[in-house]
Amino acid sequence: MLRGLVREAILSGRCASLMSKNFDPHARIYDATRTFSPGSQKVIVDSIVRSVCATRGSRFLELGVGTGRFALPIVRRGYRLTGIDISENMLRNFRGKLRHSGLAARLLKADAGSLPFADGVFDVVMAMLVLHWMPDFRKTLSETRRVLRGDGCLVFYNGRPRSANINELNDEDGLTEVDIAWQRILNAYRGDRPAEVASETDILEALHQMGAKIETKEVGKWVRKITPRETIARLKTRSFSEDRDLPRDDFIRLVSQLEKWCRERFESMEVVLHRRRKFRYHVIRFAR
Numbered sequence: 356m357l358r359g360l361v362r363e364a365i366l367s368g369r370c371a372s373l374m375s376k377n378f379d380p381h382a383r384i385y386d387a388t389r390t391f392s393p394g395s396q397k398v399i400v401d402s403i404v405r406s407v408c409a410t411r412g413s414r415f416l417e418l419g420v421g422t423g424r425f426a427l428p429i430v431r432r433g434y435r436l437t438g439i440d441i442s443e444n445m446l447r448n449f450r451g452k453l454r455h456s457g458l459a460a461r462l463l464k465a466d467a468g469s470l471p472f473a474d475g476v477f478d479v480v481m482a483m484l485v486l487h488w489m490p491d492f493r494k495t496l497s498e499t500r501r502v503l504r505g506d507g508c509l510v511f512y513n514g515r516p517r518s519a520n521i522n523e524l525n526d527e528d529g530l531t532e533v534d535i536a537w538q539r540i541l542n543a544y545r546g547d548r549p550a551e552v553a554s555e556t557d558i559l560e561a562l563h564q565m566g567a568k569i570e571t572k573e574v575g576k577w578v579r580k581i582t583p584r585e586t587i588a589r590l591k592t593r594s595f596s597e598d599r600d601l602p603r604d605d606f607i608r609l610v611s612q613l614e615k616w617c618r619e620r621f622e623s624m625e626v627v628l629h630r631r632r633k634f635r636y637h638v639i640r641f642a643r
């Protein structure tokens with residue numbers, strides 16, 4: 356009951372004390388821990404550029420541009436790009452890459468909920484792995500609509516489980532049984548304190564309410580083989596922000612719980628499981 360009320364308050368933007376997630380502490384390890392499968396980056400960015408019908412003069416804006424994982428390949432293809440982020444360290448990392456490649460983009464420290472741009476100046480706004488970190492994502496969506504040209508579009512990639520309800524998840528979400536067991540352990544631990552502000556379903560629902568037209572695209576299909584032992588070893592590096600934010604002792608206890616679950620569930624910790632990943636994103640056009 357309480358959890359529902361807290362979640363509802365957050366989604367409606369009434370919990371003003373909650374802050375967006377600044378990635379300053381993650382900037383150094385970010386790229387090393389978020390690699391694309393070989394060849395996938397090209398497939399993904401080609402698909403995005405095609406879906407938004409980009410032309411030579413198209414102006415892109417990426418919200419929460421980070422280290423430029425998606426933005427740099429857009430700049431390399433010759434498009435004009437502006438990137439904003441609240442993390443100076445992530446922007447510094449991206450600036451270094453641009454300098455190294457002899458490329459240029461406009462990078463600003465700014466909050467996506469209050470964009471420092473005039474109305475109707477971008478053809479494409481990209482929100483990749485970022486909206487779920489914003490307590491007031493509705494404000495960001497209305498800012499996005501404001502800065503887009505009439506025929507412009509938003510590219511939204513959530514990259515998180517589709518639903519906050521663990522029972523609705525399966526290997527369509529690119530998760531193994533061990534990943535789902537970890538989510539279940541985290542949910543039980545967090546109780547009333549939701550780890551993230553909104554799921555993909557919540558954000559799409561808000562877009563529907565704004566009268567937006569949503570087209571969902573899927574590209575690629577990558578299978579990553581991973582054993583329970585490897586999953587746990589990876590978790591122990593604490594390279595994902597939601598894991599890093601847990602108190603150290605609690606984190607160690609929860610991982611031991613997962614390890615115990617794995618030993619009971621599988622004959623061996625070396626059994627090969629499959630993460631079947633697709634890249635699923637949405638192209639959104641706002642009603643005018």
Ligand SMILES: C[S@@+](CC[C@H](N)C(=O)[O-])C[C@H]1O[C@@H](n2cnc3c(N)ncnc32)[C@H](O)[C@@H]1O
Binds near residue numbers: 379423
């Ligand atoms: C998970 S990273 C994603 C970075 C990049 N889009 C990518 O896909 O690799 C999220 C980024 O959004 C930034 N961020 C979070 N809240 C923000 C906000 N309200 N306004 C602008 N940037 C924000 C964080 O600092 C971080 O760099």
